[in-house]
Amino acid sequence: MTAPRNDLPSSVPRPDGELEQLERVWRTPRGLRFLTTVNNTSIGLLYIGTALLFFLLAGILGLMIRAQLALPDSSLLSPGVYNQVFTMHGTVMMFLFAIPVVEAISVFLLPGMLGARDLPFPRLSAYAFWAYAAGGIGFFVSLFAGLAPDGGWFMYPPLSGKEHSPGINADFWLLGIGFIEISAIAGAIELIVGILFTRAPGMTLRRMPVYAWAMLVIALMIVFAFPAIIAGTALLELERAYDWPFFIAARGGDPVLWQHLFWFFGHPEVYIIFLPAAGMVSTMIPSLVGARLVGHKAVVIALGAVGVVSFALWAHHMFTAGLSLWSSTLVSAASMTVAVPTAVQVFAWIATLWRGEVRFNAPMLFVLGFLFIFVLGGLTGVMVAVLPFDWQAHDSYFIVAHLHYVLIGGLVFPMFGALYYWLPLVNGHRLSERLARWVFGLMFAGMNLAFFPMHISGLLGMPRRVYTYSTEMGWDALNLASSIGAFILALGVLVFMVDAARTLRRPKRAHGNPWQAPTLEWLPAEDYATRSIADVRSREPLWDQPQLAGEVVAGAHWLPGTATGRRETIVTSPVQATPLYVQVLPGDSWWPFAGALGTAGFFLLLTVHMTLAAWLCGAVAIASVLAWMWQSDSLPGLAESRQARVADDVVLPVGATGMRSHSWWATIIMLVVDATIFASFLFAHIHTAMRLDVCPPPGNSLPATVWGWVVCGALAAGSMLMEWARRQSAHGWQRLAFALAAICMLGGVSAEVGSHVAAGLDPVTTAWGATVAAMLAYQGLHGVLLAILAVYLWLRSWCGRLTATNRATLDNCTLVWHYATLQGVALAAALRIISGS
Structure with missing residues (x-):
């Protein structure tokens, strides 16, 4: 080519x-x-x-x-x-x-x-x-x-x-x-x-x-x-x-299970917020100083390393939740490790600033403010990764201060820098440089005045989420300073909004x-x-x-x-x-x-x-x-x-078509999401089962093994019919295969759910029964959605829309069908393995 x-x-x-x-x-x-x-x-x-x-x-x-x-x-x-x-x-x-x-x-x-x-x-x-x-x-x-x-x-x-x-x-x-x-x-x-x-x-x-x-x-x-x-x-x-x-x-449940699920999302989310801001900073700095980014390859590797390590940090927020010392120690070590690839990016930015010519325009001011605030937030993050310190500072205003230094420094300041940098793409006009200095000054001073005193009030014992406090606690001046700082920060944002509205009203130009x-x-x-x-x-x-x-x-x-x-x-x-x-x-x-x-x-x-x-x-x-x-x-x-x-x-x-199509790969990614949701439900079941002395608990039982084979056979038959339909060119045979595949899928799901109900599954009495019922309901949802897709494919075939070139939906629906079959087989096997049947 x-x-x-x-x-x-x-x-x-x-x-x-x-x-x-x-x-x-x-x-x-x-x-x-x-x-x-x-x-x-x-x-x-x-x-x-x-x-x-x-x-x-x-x-x-x-x-x-x-x-x-x-x-x-x-x-x-x-x-x-x-x-x-x-x-x-x-x-x-x-x-x-x-x-x-x-x-x-x-x-x-x-x-x-x-x-x-x-x-x-x-x-x-x-x-x-x-x-x-x-x-x-x-x-x-x-x-x-x-x-x-x-x-x-x-x-x-x-x-x-x-x-x-x-x-x-x-x-x-x-x-x-x-x-x-x-x-x-x-x-x-x-x-x-x-x-x-x-x-x-x-x-x-x-x-x-x-x-x-x-x-x-x-x-x-x-x-x-x-x-x-x-x-x-x-x-x-x-x-x-x-x-x-x-x-x-x-009833056998565990409130800590919610913390595991929430923070497996919640702590990576902090880096999901920070990494795009870091990417924007890595893109803006070379333009602003007229020099190529130092260590481009190292910065890219560091981005990936932060993404991977962040998933080991979810219990960073659970050091006081009763985890074992071994688990807490591993998470503590990971919390400190993530600082290394983050520091690689910071050093690359500083080296690029050193190599180029720094001009103190609006985007550069916010980039420099980001470096100062985020690094300070990162240092307090390393502090709360140390177990003895976290046990003392947990749920105090020290954590509130750390959180806001990371989030405002790691997202808000880079975002404002990006708005100043890329706003000309909207209508060709830049925001006011004179007002930008006021915006930055108010936001930088207000942010530090608002949140730095919270470190001190937290160390003095002020807990998070309090509605009020008495003057005897000695937190009056610190809280008043924080409140004044918050309003100064808000004033800076207001000035920015006024300037942005003024600029966006101007006539569009190149x-x-x-x-x-x-x-x-x-x-x-x-x-x-x-x-x-x-x-x-x-x-x-x-x-x-x-x-x-x-x-x-x-x-x-x-x-x-x-x-x-x-x-x-x-x-x-x-x-x-x-x-x-x-x-x-x-x-x-x-x-x-x-x-x-x-x-x-x-x-x-x-x-x-x-x-x-x-x-x-x-x-x-x-x-x-x-x-x-x-x-x-x-x-x-x-x-x-x-x-x-x-x-x-x-x-x-x-x-x-097929694997060469971008939509095929999008379906694969969607199925990874689907599998991760199912894995979360399965984790909830395992977490609940591990807390039991007897599994299944008294009053609950699993259906006979033969039902598992029936379910797996029905699901496999549906998948084979869909694969056969995908390879067919005759529309009549395709439509028959879609109908039979839907019957097999719904039959397999119904057999799985029905056999558990007949065996005495009770999702109200015990958490074990509830987690089983949740996984069965999730599999049932797949059965219903696939039945809808089968009708959709039947109609497309009937209208002559499933041809050698117009087949993306058929290819992708077949992928989803195969995944639902694998999920159903995994569900049947996991329930019996976990319960020792």
Whole structure:
């Protein structure tokens, strides 16, 4: 395969009307139809704006907390309202701001930085955003109705159980946060596939920007970390709704089980927040000082090392929860180890600053502020990793100070630096440098005044989560200083918002390259991204290929127009970025918007016990997803060869099937998430079983072994039928196979559930029975979803839509079917092995 010509633009004439057709295909809808847009630029800006809205709302709640604690014996907020406010402050900051803003910035930046027209699943990005926005706003509004959760952003049982939280406040947290995490996982799948498969030709992994590496690492972390919190929230909601005692000690449950599941997500989340910020810093510093990043390879390795080690740290928050000394010691050692790859990045940034010329502009000020604050937060993190010190400081305001130094220093300051750095991409205008100095000064001084005294008040014995305190404790001055600092910090944010609003109202113009940056997002771009997809030949293409911008604008590189008359991008190989095929991208659609509203409505209406309306919303969500799948699983009407010319002397196939398809790999990633959720349920069962003297406990038993063989046989038969259907070309035989496979799957699931019920399974009496019932219910959910997909495939076959080229859904559904079979077999085997049967 030959690369496109790299002649001067003037020597590469383009056909008349090519650019106009490209503009027409990618034009962003106006008016009410803007709700249908799926373009990464539009969705990314909406995403960023919504995340910043939640940042402001959570900040206001934080100011209410500091106003209450500014003086001793204050009664500004009642105890009940205070509990709701501090719970919502932490929840909104962590779940509705920190993670979403990380993904939002990447949705906006990554396609341009990678040289792609868009991310590979634009409708998935749109769905993830609208679900997050609708659900997040619905969740936040619960505060005004007095229904906001009040058990802390960590929701520890038994406080969050039905006995101590009888209302629906905790249900809002469990159901709301659960589906918001699903939205985050959808975004992570999009990012992994986009980074690995839609980089510009020639952008090998060695040439990929550090920010893209950081987002790849955190997307993989989300895939493995977030399923634990989804499983945990499902178990706690089942306990509250149906009295299944997963966390009730009197019936064999264990409140510490929740801490294991929560912090397996919660501590990696800290690094999921920090690593994208580190990637942004590694991308900004070379541009700001005019020097290449020192130790690029070491920085990339350090990003991966932090991601891996972070999963060994979940018990970092559980040193006082009664773990064995051996376990605590191992986690303590891992907590100190993670400081090593983090320090590698810090030293690389300092060395790059030393090598280049530091100019104290707005982005640089926030980068320097980040280095100071985050390093201080990291040092206190090493302190609380020391067991004797943590035993003294745990649940004191020292931990509050450490947490905010890490999160504000590790995310907020880099994010503000990134907003100053990349905002010209929106309308071509930079924010005010004069006001930026005020913003930075107020935020830096206010942040340190607000949170540094908390180290001292914590060491003096002030506990976390207190509603008020008496003047005899000696914390008055420290708390007053913290409250003043919080309002100074808020003033800095307010000045920034005013400046941003002023700047964004200015008329749009070409953004140019104001920082002389080396990365591709600074190429001239419109709705369709760049005029042609750049041919990348180095790690810093805009520095090493000075004519690149002009050549790309002239259409001298890859895919200068629309080869199929629709939106497209080029799919490249994961390592070497060799062009493989042209991917036809789905266009604007109402279906992601409708599906997202249906999903949000399902969870929120279930919370207020409007069951019928909730299930109607769930049906809308499923129907919308199936409708956009129906539209997307089609290729344009090209010639039989289905080839597209992407450069003067290069022709690529349109679309791919099987393992060569990007959607096949997205399905694999989704199944990894699925398997991790199941593994979390299985961990809950093992944790519960290990606390028993007799397993199964008295009154519970397992069905006869023969039922296990029946179940496995039925599931295997369904998988074989699906594989046979996948290889068939006759539609009649396909439809028969789909129907029989669905019968086998539902029969196998029914036999498994029925045999356990007949054997006396009781999910209410014991936690052991509850964990078994939860795993059976999860397998049953798979059976129902696969039955729906079987009907969908039957209809596509009946309409003649399952052909040799239009078969992505069939290939992917077959993968899901095989996974559900393996999960069912693993469930049957695990229950008997764990119980010694």
